[in-house]
Amino acid sequence: NAGVTQTPKFRVLKTGQSMTLLCAQDMNHEYMYWYRQDPGMGLRLIHYSVGEGTTAKGEVPDGYNVSRLKKQNFLLGLESAAPSQTSVYFCASSYSYRDNQPQHFGDGTRLSIL
């Protein structure tokens, strides 16, 4: 059972380049999330989705876009990468908020913007 899979694991970009991070989950979860992790700041929510075809802004959405065309996939896009977006990105998924279902995390994508 793969759980939550993120691709790629590492990437180096130049300022202004664009890229898409892919998150896939095989647990039939409704909710999916994208976080960024920066030293000493914990994880901060970028965008999330409560179901196929829906997306919503989190705490730090600027400079990112997302799409949830299929229930199992949640894509995070950077249209014009900036050095401030150097971070480790984590995707997570959960059944729903009912019964306080825990979020399951992927192993992360380390992104460096030069």
Next chain:
Amino acid sequence: GNSVTQMEGPVTLSEEAFLTINCTYTATGYPSLFWYVQYPGEGLQLLLKATKADDKGSNKGFEATYRKETTSFHLEKGSVQVSDSAVYFCALLNNAGNMLTFGGGTRLMVKP
């Protein structure tokens, strides 16, 4: 808005020592509280949770009690092992259930 404050690390202990990692929160309503653990090179894993006041979450020898009067959810373990070395995150889930707010994380290093 909601916020979570954890003690800064790193926390360095010898094997079999007692562990406490402090966590306090600010939130409206009645959030659920969580501890997540992150081992090197991996994503976060749920360690334990508590959904209402006075609940005690426990797992793998770790415990934390939801204290509404002190808005705290301190993590404890009676005897740590080298394998417990990781980063520990305290988090709260808002009433709407759509947003986890994390503390800054506390790195624990356990020496043999």
